[in-house]
Amino acid sequence: MANNPMCQICGEFPETTEHSLILCPWALAVWFGSSTGYIPEKQKITTLEAWILEIQKKSSLLSDNSEYVMQCVFFHLWGIWKHRCDVVMRHGTPNPRTAIECINRSLGEWLNASGLLDRTSPPETIPSPIPTWQPPIFPSVKVNVDGAWDNVTHKSGIGVIVRNHRGNSIAGASILGNHNSPIEVEADAVVKGLQLAAFLKIQNIIIEGDCQELFHALNNPSSSPNWRISHMLSKVFHLKTLFTGIKFHWVPREANRVADAAAKLAKRRLCSQDWANRPPTSLISILRSDGLPGPPVV
Structure with a gap:
């Protein structure tokens, strides 16, 4: 001893x-x-x-x-x-x-x-890394968006986080809302993300989210989208003209964790909150664990 x-x-x-x-x-x-x-x-x-x-x-x-x-x-x-x-x-x-x-x-x-891996894999196999958020290539800026919806009260939360090529948080928002379906919340989240990017006067952006149906519609304008989001898609295509370069990327939820948490935060707190380069304390730990080389908060 x-x-x-x-x-x-x-x-x-x-x-x-x-x-x-x-x-x-x-x-x-x-x-x-x-x-x-x-x-x-x-x-x-x-x-x-x-x-x-x-x-x-x-x-x-x-x-x-x-x-x-x-x-x-x-x-x-x-x-x-x-x-x-x-x-x-x-x-x-x-x-x-x-x-x-x-x-x-x-x-x-x-x-x-425990059966969470394929049992045919060798015993020494280590699971593949969980997908994480990846910084954009300069000069692009990434805007991650997500929505949370309560099917009983129809209360919704929208999460937006804007980060640069270093992973630094530029701005974000947790927005309380009221929608009739989850797909409408997701579409409105893209609109809010574009509006925030336009307010910040960012020219080259990448919009990321984890709703496959929505991002398929965004990348295929000639397809027949869900009628619930037709008017929001019109807003999106109008806002696109404000940017020099814009891309829409679908990502798995694991790579969209901060926006997901921000959306749940708005719905759970029943309030809206905007921030500049200093996110709420409850989101900082997720930002820091998002696959970045160091603390990403300015």
């Missing part, structure tokens, strides 16, 4: 559970360097139990697969603890890359055993 309460790896802080598994500098590197891209808010971490409950609460609100998110968290905690013990016992140096590789291998084995 160590007779010194300080961390045996960094030597700078008391060796609490929270420090050992989350806040120690090398553990921070594991969390950020892995697929989670997670950057803990140190001042908000009091106990491990409270932290896990907060992660579970956020994952249930912002993810369609909270079970996978929590299993990912648990495998990271266990992998960090095992690597830390090995380093301390052998008087070695922690290697975040080695820890991440072990975590990915263990997580892949669990996914395979």
Whole structure:
């Protein structure tokens, strides 16, 4: 047993559970360097139990697969603890890359055993990376949009996030609305995204969203679109003339997480909110884990 309460790896802080598994500098590197891209808010971490409950609460609100998110968290905690013990016992140096590789291998084995991977795959197969948001090529700017709809109250939320080639947030909005169908919310989200881009005087934009039906209609003007969105498509094609270059890209929901969360935020809070380059605190962690090389918030 160590007779010194300080961390045996960094030597700078008391060796609490929270420090050992989350806040120690090398553990921070594991969390950020892995697929989670997670950057803990140190001042908000009091106990491990409270932290896990907060992660579970956020994952249930912002993810369609909270079970996978929590299993990912648990495998990271266990992998960090095992690597830390090995380093301390052998008087070695922690290697975040080695820890991440072990975590990915263990997580892949669990996914395979639980039936979430094709059982014909080799046991050592690690699941393909989850699709993430990709920065545009300069000078283009990406505008991600999404909608959330309540089929009982018909209340809706629209999420818009504008980011440049560095991944920096330029502007965004969570807009409360009222629509008769989910496809109408999605179409209105594109309109709001174009209006925001025009207000910012951006010339080259890429509009991204995860509604396949809508983006098929946007990229095929000669097709017969859903009658519910015909008038909104007319608005879109009118707004297109305000830009030098414009593209419409469909992306899976995993690559549209910030807009999705912003839309749910508007519907859940029952209010609208616009922001410039500083998004709401609840969205910052998603922005930072969106597959970018570093914190993307200006």
